[in-house]
Amino acid sequence: xxTRSGAYYRVRRNAWRLSLYALAFGLSFAFLFPVVWAxxxxxxxxxxxxxxxxxxxxxxPRWQNYPEALSKLPFAAFIWNTFVITISSTVGQILSASxxxxxxxxxxxxxxxxxxxxxxxxxxxxxxxxxxxxxxxxKNLGWVNTYKPLIVPSWLGGGAFFIFLFRQFFKGIPxxxxxAAKIDGASELRIYxxxxxxLAKPIVITVxxxxxxxxxxxxxxxxxxxxxxxxxxxxxxxxxxxxxxxGSFIHYLMAASVVALFPLLILFFLSQRYITKGxxxxxxxx
Numbered sequence: 001x002x003t004r005s006g007a008y009y010r011v012r013r014n015a016w017r018l019s020l021y022a023l024a025f026g027l028s029f030a031f032l033f034p035v036v037w038a039x040x041x042x043x044x045x046x047x048x049x050x051x052x053x054x055x056x057x058x059x060x061p062r063w064q065n066y067p068e069a070l071s072k073l074p075f076a077a078f079i080w081n082t083f084v085i086t087i088s089s090t091v092g093q094i095l096s097a098s099x100x101x102x103x104x105x106x107x108x109x110x111x112x113x114x115x116x117x118x119x120x121x122x123x124x125x126x127x128x129x130x131x132x133x134x135x136x137x138x139k140n141l142g143w144v145n146t147y148k149p150l151i152v153p154s155w156l157g158g159g160a161f162f163i164f165l166f167r168q169f170f171k172g173i174p175x176x177x178x179x180a181a182k183i184d185g186a187s188e189l190r191i192y193x194x195x196x197x198x199l200a201k202p203i204v205i206t207v208x209x210x211x212x213x214x215x216x217x218x219x220x221x222x223x224x225x226x227x228x229x230x231x232x233x234x235x236x237x238x239x240x241x242x243x244x245x246x247g248s249f250i251h252y253l254m255a256a257s258v259v260a261l262f263p264l265l266i267l268f269f270l271s272q273r274y275i276t277k278g279x280x281x282x283x284x285x286x
Contacts, residue, residue, distance in 0.1 A: 042066070042255040049250045062251070069241070069252035070259070077230060078237035079260070085147055085222075085233055086215040089154040093211045094204055097158025101166025102192045106178060116167070123160045127220075135224060149225045150218070154211075162207045169203045170196055209271050213264055234260045 036056060041049050043061035069075070103109075104116050138149040157163065173196060181191045197204070219235040226232060229240065238260065241253035 038254045039258055041251055042258050044251055046249065046251050049254075065251050065255040066259070069249075069255040072249070072252055073237060073240055073256075074230065075234075075237065075256060075259070078232055078234040081231060082216060082233040082235070082260075085150050085218075086212055088147075088151045089215045090208055090211040092151065092155035093158040093162055094207055095158075096155050097162035097207060098166045098197060098200065098204070099192065100157055100163045102170055102196060104163065104167045105170035106191075106196075107188065119160050119163060131220075131224065138225065144225055145227050145231070146225075147231070150215075150221050154215075158207075159211075162211070165203055165207060166200065169200050173199060205271060209267060212267065216264060 040056040040058075042065055043063070044058050044065075045062055048055070048058050104112060104119075134149070135144075138144055141148075143149050143152075177195060178191055181195055186194070217235050218233070222233050222236045226236065229237070232240075234256075238253060238256055241249055241256060
């Protein structure tokens with residue numbers, strides 16, 4: 001028979017659990033509200049988008065918004081430009097971050113811990129602080145209005161956070177594995193490429209997804225370095241729907257935004273378990 005104190009704690013635990021569910025539902029609604037409204041607005045006539053009080057959906061939906069939005073501007077070119085920048089940068093970040101992370105985790109060199117602390121300190125610098133120095137460097141190199149400022153930095157280290165992820169994972173791999181490979185005559189580069197990198201598959205996938213998403217929605221970099229609209233990625237191209245043909249076409253902007261968001265949604269839902277696994281493995285390593 002359940003005691004009075006046991007019943008009290010059970011009721012208290014259930015009440016706490018319901019409170020957490022209610023809080024999670026409320027936060028989910030707050031974050032999803034703009035996405036739901038944007039999806040509904042992509043099927044509305046322009047006059048319905050500005051109606052007050054606002055509505056989520058109208059009937060019948062205006063399916064023509066999508067083909068009209070994609071034909072108003074060179075949207076296919078925007079998507080292609082985004083894929084070029086994103087894929088090139090993602091590959092560069094995976095390779096360079098894993099190499100640097102391997103050097104911090106497995107190679108013994110003077111000042112290793114000091115420089116790793118300096119690397120982590122760069123994560124506290126706001127990106128806006130480096131805008132002017134970076135622009136001056138790329139301008140002097142003649143890279144303005146090209147994709148080089150958006151791609152080349154990804155091949156030069158890969159970013160402090162991604163280096164940290166690889167370093168933490170590589171530190172958890174037993175030293176005996178490296179020693180056995182060295183006895184067989186393998187170099188450090190061969191050990192990295194044929195042993196450590198395949199073992200780091202969850203981290204590679206995690207870094208790849210996070211890098212892909214970050215470069216896909218990158219806005220500030222293209223805004224600063226690109227001036228020819230034919231080279232715009234999709235994040236910058238979407239802004240042009242606000243002033244296409246002398247007017248503001250929000251319903252076209254919402255339709256194009258939904259199309260641009262679709263690849264990220266597919267990527268996230270197909271790989272979310274790898275992200276969770278990769279972060280858990282990284283957090284459990286010394």
